[in-house]
Amino acid sequence: MLSPLIPPIGLLPVLLFLLALVYFDSYKLTKLSSVVGALVAGGMVAGISFFANGALMKLLHLDLHRDAYWVAPVVEESLKAAVMVFLFRSHRIGFLVDGAIMGFAVGAGFAVVENFYYLLNTPGANMAVWVVRGFGTAFMHGAVTATFAVLLLVISETREGQSPLAFLPGLLVAVGIHALFNHFFVSPIVTTAVTLLVLPIMLYEVFIRSEKRLGRWLGTGFDADAEMLGLLNSGGLSNSPLGQYLHTLQGRFKGPIVADILCYVRLHTELALRAKGLLLMRENGFEVAVDDATRAKFLELQYLAKSIGATGLMAIQPVLHTSRKDLWQLYMLDEQL
Amino acid sequence: MLTLGLGSTGEVQLVGSLDAAQAGAAQSYLDGLHGAVTLDCSQLDYISSAGLGVLLKTHKRLLAGSGKLRLVAVNSHLRDIFKYSGFDQIFEIAAAQA
Numbered sequence: 001m002l003s004p005l006i007p008p009i010g011l012l013p014v015l016l017f018l019l020a021l022v023y024f025d026s027y028k029l030t031k032l033s034s035v036v037g038a039l040v041a042g043g044m045v046a047g048i049s050f051f052a053n054g055a056l057m058k059l060l061h062l063d064l065h066r067d068a069y070w071v072a073p074v075v076e077e078s079l080k081a082a083v084m085v086f087l088f089r090s091h092r093i094g095f096l097v098d099g100a101i102m103g104f105a106v107g108a109g110f111a112v113v114e115n116f117y118y119l120l121n122t123p124g125a126n127m128a129v130w131v132v133r134g135f136g137t138a139f140m141h142g143a144v145t146a147t148f149a150v151l152l153l154v155i156s157e158t159r160e161g162q163s164p165l166a167f168l169p170g171l172l173v174a175v176g177i178h179a180l181f182n183h184f185f186v187s188p189i190v191t192t193a194v195t196l197l198v199l200p201i202m203l204y205e206v207f208i209r210s211e212k213r214l215g216r217w218l219g220t221g222f223d224a225d226a227e228m229l230g231l232l233n234s235g236g237l238s239n240s241p242l243g244q245y246l247h248t249l250q251g252r253f254k255g256p257i258v259a260d261i262l263c264y265v266r267l268h269t270e271l272a273l274r275a276k277g278l279l280l281m282r283e284n285g286f287e288v289a290v291d292d293a294t295r296a297k298f299l300e301l302q303y304l305a306k307s308i309g310a311t312g313l314m315a316i317q318p319v320l321h322t323s324r325k326d327l328w329q330l331y332m333l334d335e336q337l
Numbered sequence: 338m339l340t341l342g343l344g345s346t347g348e349v350q351l352v353g354s355l356d357a358a359q360a361g362a363a364q365s366y367l368d369g370l371h372g373a374v375t376l377d378c379s380q381l382d383y384i385s386s387a388g389l390g391v392l393l394k395t396h397k398r399l400l401a402g403s404g405k406l407r408l409v410a411v412n413s414h415l416r417d418i419f420k421y422s423g424f425d426q427i428f429e430i431a432a433a434q435a
Contacts, residue, residue, distance in 0.1 A: 222385075222386035277424055284397055285397055288426045290423075
């Protein structure tokens with residue numbers, strides 16, 4: 001008979017740890033609904049992995065142990081990585097902290113569904129097995145996907161980060177850790193203990209580094225946006241380098257498009273300032289709602305982007321901050337509406 | 338350079354630039370104030386994110402003691418920064434006193 005303690009031990013620790021991660025993020029970069037979405041995505045990946053692993057075992061004539069050692073880590077980490085690459089490419093993660101949290105959530109969702117499956121199908125397993133599954137395997141799933149996300153974000157800031165294969169180093173590390181874990185070179189309990197010891201240290205380091213980086217970006221970015229706004233409002237735009245650059249666009253674009261480009265620069269700057277203001281306020285414990293005026297600005301920005309077209313947007317890249325973090329902040333602000 | 342001092346009606350006068358270099362000194366000065374504090378910004382010509390952080394921290398501390406931070410005589414550029422960053426939802430920003 002299944003002990004009443006086993007389901008909570010198998011399912012809850014990883015979810016409680018995830019909640020703690022969300023709580024300790026002082027900038028509140030991730031919304032709870034996004035974290036729940038990542039959990040669900042991780043759960044769906046677990047379902048897909050189950051069938052993919054089964055098919056590959058048949059195809060390659062593998063037994064359960066060989067599959068666990070080599071095939072499952074590749075299949076499962078690739079699918080979880082695909083979710084993270086989607087979040088990355090759609091600017092839903094911008095910093096190491098939200099990358100780590102969303103990565104851990106995808107891994108946790110995977111682990112919860114996997115452990116639920118085992119709860120239903122191996123009712124005779126003893127408490128030690130569930131301690132390993134609940135604290136070891138589940139945390140490993142969260143940790144390796146978080147590691148993948150962190151490496152993806154770190155590499156994205158290097159020159160190599162522009163490559164479409166920039167995700168490969170993170171994937172190799174994730175598969176490697178997963179395969180190492182599955183081999184149980186030492187006893188499962190020791191492996192679990194090591195996981196529980198290393199994971200908080202790793203995530204603590206990620207949080208500290210990320211908050212420092214975010215603080216620096218926030219400070220310099222806010223001041224640059226404020227300076228740009230001052231220039232746009234000063235009446236002296238035409239004599240500035242920005243004004244002269246916009247003047248050169250008159251030869252390449254029709255008058256109304258140049259006017260829309262100027263409006264776009266202004267709105268983009270205002271929204272960037274709003275996003276950074278929101279983060280600064282959160283850092284200091286203030287949570288304010290995003291108002292209708294901001295919503296209207298987003299709609300106008302979308303209209304202007306269409307009006308300007310892809311060529312026009314490329315033309316204004318030199319005067320706008322359009323790094324991945326700058327695009328992420330607009331996504332983050334849009335999500336608050 | 339930034340100078341902080343008390344005006345004739347008890348408001349705190351900020352003169353100069355509240356930037357990263359001055360944030361520490363400004364924070365120390367404001368930490369000594371309690372209750373409802375009015376900042377006269379008529380001679381404040383620049384504020385950076387570090388300065389805004391000082392105001393936020395001070396406002397939060399004052400709110401905990403049923404006080405608040407009130408900004409008066411804010412010039413149009415600084416008012417724009419407060420407005421577009423959303424800080425106007427937190428701080429009471431009053432018109433310049435006659």
